[in-house]
Amino acid sequence: MNNFFGINLKVLRERKKRTQEEMADFIGIKRSILNNYEHGISNPSIENLLLISEHFNININTLLTVDFRKLSPSHLSELERGLDVYVKGSRLRILATTVNEKNEDNVELVSVKAKAGYTAGYGDPEFISKLPSYQFPFLPKDKKHRAFQISGDSMLPIRERSWIACHYIDDWNDIKNGQGYVIVTKDDGIVFKRAYNRIKQNGTLLLVSLNPLYQPYEIQIKDVLEVWKFALKFSDQMVEELV
Numbered sequence: 001m002n003n004f005f006g007i008n009l010k011v012l013r014e015r016k017k018r019t020q021e022e023m024a025d026f027i028g029i030k031r032s033i034l035n036n037y038e039h040g041i042s043n044p045s046i047e048n049l050l051l052i053s054e055h056f057n058i059n060i061n062t063l064l065t066v067d068f069r070k071l072s073p074s075h076l077s078e079l080e081r082g083l084d085v086y087v088k089g090s091r092l093r094i095l096a097t098t099v100n101e102k103n104e105d106n107v108e109l110v111s112v113k114a115k116a117g118y119t120a121g122y123g124d125p126e127f128i129s130k131l132p133s134y135q136f137p138f139l140p141k142d143k144k145h146r147a148f149q150i151s152g153d154s155m156l157p158i159r160e161r162s163w164i165a166c167h168y169i170d171d172w173n174d175i176k177n178g179q180g181y182v183i184v185t186k187d188d189g190i191v192f193k194r195a196y197n198r199i200k201q202n203g204t205l206l207l208v209s210l211n212p213l214y215q216p217y218e219i220q221i222k223d224v225l226e227v228w229k230f231a232l233k234f235s236d237q238m239v240e241e242l243v
Contacts, residue, residue, distance in 0.1 A: 003064040005049075010038045011068040012056055015076065027055050057082045072097070072105045077142040078170065095168060095226075096128040097144060106133035109147045112161065115190045122184060122226055136165070139231070143167040146228060148182050148190060154209040155180075155192050158233060164192065166228035172221060173199060180230030183207065186223045192230070 013023045020038070024031040029048060036042040044052065053060045058079055068076060074097075098106045108131040110118055121127030139145050150162045158164070166182050175181065175197040182192050183205065193207035199221050208216040 004067045005044065005064050006038045006040045008063055008066070008068040009034070009052065011076075012058075012080075013038075015080070027052055056080070070103060072099050072103055072144075073141040074105050074144040074168075095144060095170075096123050096125045098129055098131075098133050100135060104135065104141065105144050107136050107139065107145045107147055107165065108133045109149075109163070110190070111149045112151045115149075115151065119184060119186070119189050119225065139165060140167075145231065147234065148192065148228070150192055154211050154214045156211045158192075158210070163234040165231045165234060167231055169227040169229050172224065172227055173197070175199075175205065175227065175229075182226075182228040182230070183219070183224060184226035184228075185219060186225060188219070 013020070016023070018026070020034050021031045024034040027034070028051060033042075033048070037044055049060055049063075053063060056063075062079070068079075071079075098108060100106055108128060110131060114131060117127065136145070145165050145167050147163050147165050150158055150160055150164065153160055164182070169175065169181070175195050177196045178194055180192065181195045182190060183195065184190050191207065193209060196206035196208065198204045198206055198218070203221050204218040205221060205224070206216055206218050
């Protein structure tokens with residue numbers, strides 16, 4: 001069986017910081033069998049393959065055909081949370097991203113100028129690869145981050161042309177009422193607002209500005225392209241040194 005199963009099994013075990021003995025107990029197989037799988041000495045039976053797939057909540061095809069060593073930490077984290085991006089139909093939104101030489105996710109910067117093309121190019125790897133990108137060690141590695149430059153004064157006291165870091169939200173049902181999000185929409189482009197989740201009630205998000213001069217408004221969830229949750233505001237000096 002020419003596949004990545006043994007390699008992937010070891011990657012998953014080491015990410016959980018478990019010994020072979022501990023992992024074998026969790027899965028329900030013998031340590032010697034697990035060791036043979038990891039070193040490619042033997043191939044799993046159908047029964048054990050199903051058992052391991054169910055334990056990690058990862059599709060069998062993905063376990064066999066995708067080299068987990070080449071995946072970024074955020075992609076591995078998504079797999080472990082059941083968001084299998086490699087199974088056709090399992091996920092509607094595939095995120096275009098860039099990585100550094102260590103296969104770690106970069107933080108791409110979307111300036112006010114770049115916003116004009118982002119709505120069309122957000123899913124295009126070539127467009128995303130042309131955005132300035134950096135590494136910020138203080139941001140969690142298990143989430144995909146992107147930085148956006150604020151336009152307008154609707155979110156004062158966060159000033160126009162400030163930079164904010166956000167992490168990617170795959171499941172829009174996880175949007176929390178009253179928290180800040182960058183919403184990428186078909187018609188309105190990129191907006192930064194407090195969001196209120198009305199998806200289950202009427203298929204919308206209520207978007208609210210911090211500046212009381214701006215009235216709240218609703219958008220249809222079908223018109224949303226991407227959602228990014230606000231994580232922090234960069235200091236002006238930090239971004240000026242980069243860009």
